[in-house]
Amino acid sequence: MEIESQPYSQAARLGAENLCVEKQDRWLFQNITFQLEPGEMLHLRGTNGSGKTTLLRIVCGLTNADQGEINWAGKSIKQQRDEYHSQLSYVGHSDGIKQDLSVTENLKVAAVLARGKQQTPKPIDIDQTLRDMGLNKKKDTFAHDLSAGQRRRLALARCLLNDTSIWILDEPLTALDKHGVEIVENMISAHLHRNGMAIVTSHQELTINKDRCKDLDLS
Amino acid sequence: MNIFITILKRDLLLAIRHRAELLNPMLFFVLVIVLFQLGMRAKPAVLVTLAPAIVWIAALLSALLSLDHMFRSDMEDGALEQMIISTQPTSLLVLAKILAHWIITGLPVTLIAPILGLMLGLTGDASLILFFTLLIGTPILSAIGSIGVALTVGLRRGSVLLSILVLPLYVPVLIFASQTVNTFMAGYPIFASLSVLMAMLVLSLSLSPWASSAALRMSVS
């Protein structure tokens, strides 16, 4: 694994305050509060339908909570959308991969979306990322020809390529084989080591340094 | 600007990789016009006066039919979420998608319209004017349509609702465009109505991306 090992320059504390979400006349969850320091990971647990995905989407700023707020670097994320989003990668249930684009084309679009005015990624960055994710032989394959596990890895490759300090991952280990799980675990460990932060939902246990891992159970 | 070109290229690439679907809006357009004439069996003299309206209604319907593609697949595979949490202004992304939609659906229709105009008995000059109204008018259809799609893309069965939302907003384009051709055929100057069409184009291209991106945020949330 040759992931860059410089710490993130813009890592800052991420927290949620008293989040409440109502769904069809009942509380999906109430008063969720957590604090995440740079270098820490939050493992989100809960049964199906306990609101894990909703919580992740709120942290991303995609959905609004009925009450409560997400704070980053001491301010509400609503007041600093662009700065916050430039530090954020989200891999959701639907992974945002275009089936009819090749692996490289998918990553290029993702990189332009994330980086904005900065330069587009050099081809070498993309090659490096693909090697890290074990996809280097699939560079020019169409995404619809990838296996489910490979597609998952391609989605996760966005986090590496965009070099963001906050990773929001919804079930990153689904469809991955043993080798794939290992790659992802290493990737998250290295990310935390660089002072990155991650919020992850997963039914499986992650073998990641326990000191850096916080647990939150929604059910 | 980088992002605008990237999204435009992406959408065009995706369209080209579905070559079969690429022809559909145009085929539909031709088919509607043929059906009109088969249903009416109008005499040539009558047909000429109806031709601009027929062509324009067919263009309207074919735009409407293809609108749903603008955001639907991006919604389903999560690409839309990625666009909204990107650092880029959503309205710029929407504008790129509007332009892509027009190139894929509006432009082919515009290019083939003069031929159909001739088939419906328009003179060469009148066909040319028809072509110009479509050239100015069809991007308006894509722009206004994007608002309707953005509002309904989160719904499972939004297509009927989409047409109810969008068609009334298409009325001014239909009126001014077909009247332009009719005015020309009656031998009057058309500068005024063409300018109104242009104004509508500018207005819709500058305002609808804002409305659409607000609507997309709503649909994705």
Add this chain to the structure above:
Amino acid sequence: MYRWFHQLGSPPTFYKWSGQWLPWLTFVCITLFVVGLYGGLVYAPADYLQKDSFRIIYVHVPAAWMSMFVYVVMAFSGAIALIWHIKLSEIMMLSSASIGASFTFIALITGSIWGKPTWGTWWEWGDARLLSELLLLFLYIGIIGLYSAIEDKRKAAEAVSILALVGIVNIPIIHYSVIFLNTLHQGPTVSKFDSPSIETSMLIPLLIMALAFKLFYIIVLLMRSRNELLWRERRSQWVRNIIKGTGNV
């Protein structure tokens, strides 16, 4: 001023305040309706050309005015709801939609009935104002349809606000494009106050009716909003107090 506005925007205050005003408004509205209808149907002289059939304007014209007015109110409260997230203006907008649609429908029906003796047809495609009323009805229907199609009602309210704003930009364009198409209707008869082309004895009942319609709208709007408000806030303390009958809101 802002504070007053803000206080009024709080649900319990609004509920209490509107409850106090409703009986008075209803009384004034009924009085105006009685006076206006008497003036229009009995007191005003018959038209020279149209005879008694012109009297339908005492319903048609106020309804047509209101159909536009309600849409403007809707777009305004939609904008307020979008920008400041004031729950009350969201509710006002949603409650207005079906009232506005009804006014539009009444204007269309009465316009069509009026058309029969005047033009000899039930529907005159050449009439620009009737056509824009029809398109306005479709805009209203679109708004109601969109609201009922989106399950999450907070999202639905946001969607409707956006649509109402898009509509308000388009209404003048639609209106003038229809006018451009043709003008067969008699020109505006009332709005030019400097030289009114309508007899004063005909005009005054019309204005009274217009006022009555406006009050009617406000009353129905308040009633619907109160209803909706209770439903939305059904779990809060002040609504529970009302239901329990302690009444202290």
